[in-house]
Amino acid sequence: MVDMSADPRQRRAARHARPAAEAAASAPRKKPISVERITDAALEVVATEGYDALTIRRVAAVLGTGPSSLYAHIVNKDDIDDLLIGRLYAEVVLPEPDPAAWREQLRGVFTQIRDLYLKYPGVSRAALAMVPTHLETLRVGEGILAILLAGGIEPRTAGWARDALSLYVSAYALEQSLVQQRRRHQDQEWVLSDEELLDRFTALPADEFPQTRRHAAELISGTGHDRFEFALGLLMNNLRPASG
Amino acid sequence: MVDMSADPRQRRAARHARPAAEAAASAPRKKPISVERITDAALEVVATEGYDALTIRRVAAVLGTGPSSLYAHIVNKDDIDDLLIGRLYAEVVLPEPDPAAWREQLRGVFTQIRDLYLKYPGVSRAALAMVPTHLETLRVGEGILAILLAGGIEPRTAGWARDALSLYVSAYALEQSLVQQRRRHQDQEWVLSDEELLDRFTALPADEFPQTRRHAAELISGTGHDRFEFALGLLMNNLRPASG
DNA sequence: TCGTGAGAACGAACTAAGTTCGTATCGATG
DNA sequence: CATCGATACGAACTTAGTTCGTTCTCACGA
Numbered sequence: 001m002v003d004m005s006a007d008p009r010q011r012r013a014a015r016h017a018r019p020a021a022e023a024a025a026s027a028p029r030k031k032p033i034s035v036e037r038i039t040d041a042a043l044e045v046v047a048t049e050g051y052d053a054l055t056i057r058r059v060a061a062v063l064g065t066g067p068s069s070l071y072a073h074i075v076n077k078d079d080i081d082d083l084l085i086g087r088l089y090a091e092v093v094l095p096e097p098d099p100a101a102w103r104e105q106l107r108g109v110f111t112q113i114r115d116l117y118l119k120y121p122g123v124s125r126a127a128l129a130m131v132p133t134h135l136e137t138l139r140v141g142e143g144i145l146a147i148l149l150a151g152g153i154e155p156r157t158a159g160w161a162r163d164a165l166s167l168y169v170s171a172y173a174l175e176q177s178l179v180q181q182r183r184r185h186q187d188q189e190w191v192l193s194d195e196e197l198l199d200r201f202t203a204l205p206a207d208e209f210p211q212t213r214r215h216a217a218e219l220i221s222g223t224g225h226d227r228f229e230f231a232l233g234l235l236m237n238n239l240r241p242a243s244g
Numbered sequence: 245m246v247d248m249s250a251d252p253r254q255r256r257a258a259r260h261a262r263p264a265a266e267a268a269a270s271a272p273r274k275k276p277i278s279v280e281r282i283t284d285a286a287l288e289v290v291a292t293e294g295y296d297a298l299t300i301r302r303v304a305a306v307l308g309t310g311p312s313s314l315y316a317h318i319v320n321k322d323d324i325d326d327l328l329i330g331r332l333y334a335e336v337v338l339p340e341p342d343p344a345a346w347r348e349q350l351r352g353v354f355t356q357i358r359d360l361y362l363k364y365p366g367v368s369r370a371a372l373a374m375v376p377t378h379l380e381t382l383r384v385g386e387g388i389l390a391i392l393l394a395g396g397i398e399p400r401t402a403g404w405a406r407d408a409l410s411l412y413v414s415a416y417a418l419e420q421s422l423v424q425q426r427r428r429h430q431d432q433e434w435v436l437s438d439e440e441l442l443d444r445f446t447a448l449p450a451d452e453f454p455q456t457r458r459h460a461a462e463l464i465s466g467t468g469h470d471r472f473e474f475a476l477g478l479l480m481n482n483l484r485p486a487s488g
Numbered sequence: 489t490c491g492t493g494a495g496a497a498c499g500a501a502c503t504a505a506g507t508t509c510g511t512a513t514c515g516a517t518g
Numbered sequence: 519c520a521t522c523g524a525t526a527c528g529a530a531c532t533t534a535g536t537t538c539g540t541t542c543t544c545a546c547g548a
Contacts, residue, residue, distance in 0.1 A: 033496080055534060056535060057534070057535085065497070066499065066500095067536080068499075068537075069496080072497070077535065128422065131436075132441070142453045145463075149455055155458075157474075158459075159462050160470075160474045161478065163471060164474065164478060168411065168412050170415060192377065208386070210386075210390075211390050212386045214399075215402075219399075219403040231404070231407075231408035231479075235478045237482045277525080277526075301506085311506075312507080312508075313527055315508080320506075
């Protein structure tokens with residue numbers, strides 16, 4: 001059983017501690033509100049309406065109740081972020097580190113993370129704000145670190161590189177989500193297609209923006225994911241086995 | 245004079261167009277609310293209380309009025325972000341591109357941006373959400389692009405690298421601001437000093453977190469800025485002049 | 489069997505925030 | 519000096535996070 005103490009603060013703390021012995025027991029008959037169901041509901045909201053639509057009231061509505069009902073299980077709204085990220089990172093599968101393929105392995109893990117973020121538009125915001133001792137993020141972090149170390153990267157470099165890569169991936173997903181969101185909210189003037197963007201760039205005054213104007217085509221080239229791959233490449237290609 | 249049309253939407257659009265002829269005329273005598281004063285007030289709030297404390301009401305209070313008074317000058321709250329970023333990026337000074345020193349020049353520019361972000365904790369959030377046709381960000385973007393091109397980087401690579409670097413810098417500043425903010429809000433349990441973090445890491449179960457445990461010291465090593473420099477290095481060192 | 493009490497659920501309400509509306513005020517202009 | 523458009527602003531509407539006090543439920547012990 002998960003921690004059933006009265007105070008949700010203690011339960012949050014328990015979630016950050018190592019997982020308890022976890023006796024399965026019997027599944028709850030009816031449908032009592034639980035941290036799991038809250039997480040399910042929150043993920044559903046984020047997946048369908050985006051992270052901005054994630055409100056206590058919205059989650060409560062999905063569960064067919066009012067906002068106050070959730071506060072027996074969560075500390076506050078930030079706590080939902082915690083749950084979300086935990087659930088998301090639990091889905092990341094980590095490969096057995098292979099010294100010969102560490103770059104591909106890293107690419108694979110970070111692509112997984114990117115796609116999880118994009119599946120739930122905007123959650124990367126929550127990931128950026130997450131405290132660094134979250135259990136599931138620690139697990140994934142350990143996995144990434146293991147891959148880097150297996151690749152022969154010196155520990156300190158590995159740690160720093162891991163942080164840089166993680167930060168970039170979160171930011172990339174966040175930016176992509178924001179673009180998508182603007183596209184959904186057809187705010188007329190603020191949605192710019194590639195052609196419109198190209199027009200804007202080429203319409204810039206040549207004396208002030210010579211490079212942007214001249215290379216407008218290259219600047220808007222490539223899908224988001226092309227740029228993602230490119231950036232990951234930049235970050236990883238300089239990492240070399242220590243005494244290689 | 246800046247655009248004095250009635251609709252603030254038109255005024256925002258005008259801000260994104262090329263700067264008008266800009267007849268100086270006489271400075272306003274009294275203290276009418278203006279976009280400039282709103283920007284000043286907003287920056288003051290962000291600098292002293294952080295981006296989270298930036299509310300319409302808070303800004304209005306600084307100007308000694310009520311929230312509705314601002315809506316003759318701004319479209320909505322997002323518009324304030326626009327003003328903030330414009331003001332911030334206007335402060336960035338761009339060097340004359342020197343083909344021999346492009347890496348140092350890039351470092352300089354991005355360090356400026358980083359420090360501006362950190363001076364106004366949390367604004368990088370606004371920067372990430374900013375539409376890519378903002379006039380001042382275009383100016384800085386042009387400058388960065390010019391440095392890369394002067395360094396002999398192929399245009400498409402230069403564009404993508406610029407985006408990757410900018411994204412990383414924003415994310416870095418955002419993360420740093422979040423850490424600072426947590427530290428201010430002494431939420432007891434969520435503030436972790438380096439020693440506490442080290443303790444946490446070394447207290448992890450050895451079978452599940454062998455690497456994190458073993459290299460805990462390296463993982464928490466280095467100031468934020470060390471990591472910033474490191475990441476910039478990773479991103480830049482792979483960029484090479486096109487035809488060598 | 490029947491209370492009983494701890495935990496869970498929940499309706500109502502409080503606060504804060506973004507935004508709108510209607511009106512009042514001000515200043516330049518004819 | 520009257521007028522009109524732009525500006526200012528108080529009040530109010532809406533949505534949100536959170537708290538409070540009460541009610542409900544159910545497993546356990548007398």
